Amino acid sequence: MSRNRSVRTPVSRPASPPGRATAGAHELGQNLLVDREVVDRVVDLVPDADRPLVEWAAGRGALTLPLARLGRPVEAVEIDPRSTARLARVVPANVTVTRADILRHAPPSDPYDLVCNVPFHLTTPVLRRLFTLPDWQRAVLVTQWEVARKRAAVGGATLLTAQWWPWFAPRLDRRVPAAAFRPRPSVDAGILLLDRRAEPLLPVARRRDYQRFAAAVFNGPGRGLHEILVRQGLSRADVRRWAREHRVAPGALPRDLDARAWVVAFTVASRGR
Numbered sequence: 080m081s082r083n084r085s086v087r088t089p090v091s092r093p094a095s096p097p098g099r100a101t102a103g104a105h106e107l108g109q110n111l112l113v114d115r116e117v118v119d120r121v122v123d124l125v126p127d128a129d130r131p132l133v134e135w136a137a138g139r140g141a142l143t144l145p146l147a148r149l150g151r152p153v154e155a156v157e158i159d160p161r162s163t164a165r166l167a168r169v170v171p172a173n174v175t176v177t178r179a180d181i182l183r184h185a186p187p188s189d190p191y192d193l194v195c196n197v198p199f200h201l202t203t204p205v206l207r208r209l210f211t212l213p214d215w216q217r218a219v220l221v222t223q224w225e226v227a228r229k230r231a232a233v234g235g236a237t238l239l240t241a242q243w244w245p246w247f248a249p250r251l252d253r254r255v256p257a258a259a260f261r262p263r264p265s266v267d268a269g270i271l272l273l274d275r276r277a278e279p280l281l282p283v284a285r286r287r288d289y290q291r292f293a294a295a296v297f298n299g300p301g302r303g304l305h306e307i308l309v310r311q312g313l314s315r316a317d318v319r320r321w322a323r324e325h326r327v328a329p330g331a332l333p334r335d336l337d338a339r340a341w342v343v344a345f346t347v348a349s350r351g352r
């Protein structure tokens with residue numbers, strides 16, 4: 080395959096905010112993947128489809144080059160000019176290297192899959208951004224272990240997960256030891272999968288109301304879910320029926336609910352308004 084030696088720097092917006100491009104390796108979260116098995120696992124988790132791939136935070140290409148071998152168009156996005164220059168010299172023709180900030184990068188407007196070994200310091204903004212972007216189908220993410228667990232609702236869901244659950248299905252794939260990176264970070268990582276639901280549990284038009292409801296339940300007053308839900312407009316009989324159907328224990332907290340229990344509670348509460 081011929082080499083693509085160019086780096087695309089979108090002109091419509093700055094490639095990076097002031098100071099970022101010259102930031103040091105530590106500041107940019109440059110913990111590069113050096114474990115072959117982890118790289119292979121990330122690539123295996125990319126769905127078998129014809130869609131293009133976008134890789135955020137491509138670094139020196141530990142994932143980019145194996146992803147390129149899938150034979151699909153790949154856009155590799157990276158902020159560090161040394162890394163993009165280096166990457167552009169080695170990628171095959173199906174890879175475009177874009178120097179840009181992943182918090183501002185404009186992704187394709189057709190369906191695509193996304194891969195990102197997330198710079199640890201950007202985890203929450205990256206997740207928030209992803210949830211609002213419309214066209215990716217699966218995101219394969221490497222994040223800190225605790226974040227991967229929390230986002231996949233292992234051991235209890237967070238408000239952020241609950242707020243996006245009707246539209247995205249998160250899954251924890253595996254733990255990745257800190258030794259899989261150079262330099263070695265202080266904590267382990269995990270592989271987190273996010274799938275856009277082919278059939279969302281609620282229409283997008285209800286998103287704002289649902290998210291407000293989830294926040295009110297998570298942060299609302301009341302001893303336990305039953306009381307909280309009554310304050311959110313469910314009758315006591317509705318709460319009892321809902322708890323029975325979704326096997327919600329008497330002492331359960333908002334973090335203990337699954338996606339369907341959230342959606343049904345919201346739907347019942349909306350009926351009462």
Ligand SMILES: C[S@@+](CC[C@H](N)C(=O)[O-])C[C@H]1O[C@@H](n2cnc3c(N)ncnc32)[C@H](O)[C@@H]1O
Nearest residue numbers: 107110111112136137138141158159180181196
């Ligand atoms: C954890 S490393 C991953 C590198 C490579 N994908 C790998 O797995 O070895 C994160 C990468 O994100 C880049 N980065 C940090 N902040 C960024 C930003 N705002 N936009 C784009 N890339 C960023 C860093 O320069 C670094 O190369």
